[in-house]
Amino acid sequence: MPRLSEVIAALDDLWPAERAESWDAVGTVVGDPDQEVTRVLFAVDPVQEIVDEAVKLGAGLLVTHHPLYLRGTTTVAASTFKGRAVHTLIKNDIALHVAHTNADTADPGVSDALAGALGLRVVRPLVPDPSDPGGRRGLGRVCEADAPLTVREFAARAAERLPATAQGIRVAGDPDAPVRTVAVSGGSGDSLFDHVRAAGVDAFLTADLRHHPASEARAHSPLALLDAAHWATEWPWCELAAAQLDEISDRHGWDLRVHVSRTVTDPWTAHAASSRAHPSPTATLPGSAARAPLDPESSGAPN
Numbered sequence: 001m002p003r004l005s006e007v008i009a010a011l012d013d014l015w016p017a018e019r020a021e022s023w024d025a026v027g028t029v030v031g032d033p034d035q036e037v038t039r040v041l042f043a044v045d046p047v048q049e050i051v052d053e054a055v056k057l058g059a060g061l062l063v064t065h066h067p068l069y070l071r072g073t074t075t076v077a078a079s080t081f082k083g084r085a086v087h088t089l090i091k092n093d094i095a096l097h098v099a100h101t102n103a104d105t106a107d108p109g110v111s112d113a114l115a116g117a118l119g120l121r122v123v124r125p126l127v128p129d130p131s132d133p134g135g136r137r138g139l140g141r142v143c144e145a146d147a148p149l150t151v152r153e154f155a156a157r158a159a160e161r162l163p164a165t166a167q168g169i170r171v172a173g174d175p176d177a178p179v180r181t182v183a184v185s186g187g188s189g190d191s192l193f194d195h196v197r198a199a200g201v202d203a204f205l206t207a208d209l210r211h212h213p214a215s216e217a218r219a220h221s222p223l224a225l226l227d228a229a230h231w232a233t234e235w236p237w238c239e240l241a242a243a244q245l246d247e248i249s250d251r252h253g254w255d256l257r258v259h260v261s262r263t264v265t266d267p268w269t270a271h272a273a274s275s276r277a278h279p280s281p282t283a284t285l286p287g288s289a290a291r292a293p294l295d296p297e298s299s300g301a302p303n
């Protein structure tokens with residue numbers, strides 16, 4: 001049975017802390033290095049629901065993608081929701097370890113797991129890490145589809161293969177346009193449009209796309225956009241990471257029990273589809289003639 005320090009050393013080999021962005025907060029948040037670990041739980045978010053799941057499971061270590069504290073704090077009082085999580089962890093002898101941007105850029109990393117879930121073949125990083133002579137580490141991935149798809153088919157595949165969320169998949173672009181090459185980036189991806197354009201891909205699948213960057217990207221090129229729930233784009237990494245730790249455990253004869261949380265922690269919990277076009281194709285404005293149907297390609301819908 002390994003001690004926490006041994007398991008953490010193995011995780012640090014996979015995702016060295018020095019490869020995290022300077023603004024990030026990765027590594028061990030809670031934990032006694034000398035404590036023995038038998039069960040590990042992987043999850044995207046270190047929220048109370050996940051901490052409670054770790055307690056129920058009897059986990060000695062919770063590994064999450066998102067940091068608990070990204071900025072400094074002056075309190076871990078249980079009256080705050082983050083402090084409550086810290087209290088629950090310590091009272092139940094559960095360590096918390098975070099691999100965030102150091103897991104994003106790893107080889108394999110978060111976007112490799114996303115590409116794998118979507119059945120795409122990874123060609124190269126979207127934004128290569130200049131410190132990697134092998135050219136395999138970096139942010140996002142440029143991928144190829146195994147067989148040509150339409151945008152509609154690719155969106156249906158993403159909706160089917162990524163874990164289900166209230167959001168589902170939002171799509172921008174001609175549904176019948178062919179998709180052969182795709183850029184993917186787990187988590188918020190709208191800072192990557194310059195790289196996506198330079199890669200010359202047919203589609204970009206990521207999360208948290210905002211109105212203006214998406215609108216400008218569509219104006220520049222026929223690039224199709226697929227916007228999934230942030231949590232859903234990063235969850236496949238939990239399975240990848242768990243498999244990596246399983247393999248390490250086997251190699252060391254640790255006999256760790258490694259689990260992946262299936263709890264959906266995306267903050268969006270419901271989705272109401274619009275019940276009619278806006279304005280409805282036959283709507284008339286007071287005193288005006290009947291309006292033509294709204295062009296579905298138009299981004300200029302009123303509101």
Ligand SMILES: [Zn+2]
Pocket residue numbers: 066186187188230234
């Ligand atoms: Zn994220």
